Amino acid sequence: MKAAISQGRSATPATRRGLRPTTLVAIATLVVLAALPLFAKSYALTSYRDVLLLAVFALSLDIFWGRTGILSFGHATFFGLGAYGMAVVAIHFEIDPAWVSLAGLLFGVGLAAAVATLVGYFILYGGVRGAYFTIVTLALTLIAHHVAVGWSDVTGGDSGLIGVPPITLFGYAFIGSTESYYLALAVLTVALFGSMRLLHGRLGLVLAAIRDSETKARTLGYRTDRTLLLTFVASASLAALAGAVYAAGTGFVAPDFIALLLSTEVIIWVAVGGSGTLIGPVIGTAIVWKLQQEISSISIAAWPIALGSFFILLVLVFPQGLPAYLLKKVRALRSGKGAAP
């Protein structure tokens, strides 16, 4: 049906079809990342591995926030549940070392999915949207943080849990820095292409429509609250997966993993890279991480100040994210020049 009627004036200025530049950027980025171990030192590689997993975390937020327009301020809760789930299973239970990673992953991700389903059901089916959703999820992070600090028998309290074993899957242990780097890259690749495939299809269309107007989508027969809940749970599960693999990589968990600061940081990673683009947040995470290294090396106090200032700018000046803002400026500049030949 498509091919038969594509003749004529299909090249309208507002066309949205054609090659997807984000897919090309994604492939290019992953190729560069795959080649990175050839040039990087072993120590640096473990840092890069952590950045990749934080990028998966940013991607998970983008799946929900970027596509539904509803901001979750509680995504560190799910990252943290994944990380703590992994650590608690590995440390408190005596499971065969060959299976402990898998059990930890399942428990961490399952825990996050369960919490997201429970909380998401009540607030999304209850009609909570917009800023109220953000506030409720913010409170969720605070509660989760308090539990992580307070329930010290299980979580290790302030000092967290040390001794999370590296990921072992089907008898193969990802111990070395190169191995664990590639494991993280594999997680990122699968998550990135999986979410792109899903969101470029029918689900993406429905989410775009819901973002435009949820009521309109409902009058066309869509169960929008269910779609939003499923997206939220999927997003939370991916965040938990990132958290679980992260904890296995660093070998410990701490209350920082489930704190408000991390919830804030992940929003900034997504905003810097461009929300809704999926690959953008991955690149944004790397950029912010690099900046953090540079700025913190000047003064440790400078980083939180820079972060806070950026957050204010984000809300006031470019709520659509940095790339969208820059793109608009560039376009305005161009059309300004083009108008006076």
Added chain:
Amino acid sequence: MLRVSQLTAAYGSAQVLNGVDLELGHKEIVALLGRNGMGKTTLMKSLMAIVPVSGGRVRLGERDITGLRTHEIAKSGVGYVPQGRGIFDKLTVEENLRMGMRALPNGAGGVPEFLYEQFPILRERRAQVAGTLSGGQKQQLAISRALCSNPKVLLLDEPSEGVQPNIVQELGVFLRGLVDRHDIAVLIVEQNLELVHQTADRFDIMVKGRIVHSGANSELDDQGMLQRFLSV
């Protein structure tokens, strides 16, 4: 086809519908007239459960659809084109039409060919972002999208609003042809009496959340009656 009895609805403590009785027969076009603020749009919204109903019944054919949720009502066979058209501005024309197919019983299908024949502009502009269409084109898209799901009843809220006169005329012809050729009934809220005259079989007049007068199309020439209920 659609039978509404004693329907009431309120925004908070403000009662807007005070027991609406309305019937829409098979293959019939009924116009809902009334001045602004009399509850016409609210009635449409309560039929779709966008505004919660506080009392009364709504039957679609043999089925009682009172109390169903919005998406269930859509799936049971009610197509709705809200005031201001309600298309998704950021989606393309084709994506808008694809969104309209959800309510089909089997959930799949293509855009009915007669829509493209009727509104060739939709095929021509299928890759264009819908927000950039003209008012008339948006209305054609909105009606087409509602018809993609093959509804039994079509609710149209002020389709002539912001549409140039010759397109309004075209819409009227289209609606007449639609009920002649398809199994569908149309309830149309409209201020444009010319369009009502051209398309409707009969009309109901709403005053303060109630139907106060019903009449056949021919009665629309009765200036005294129009003066009394609509002050025109």
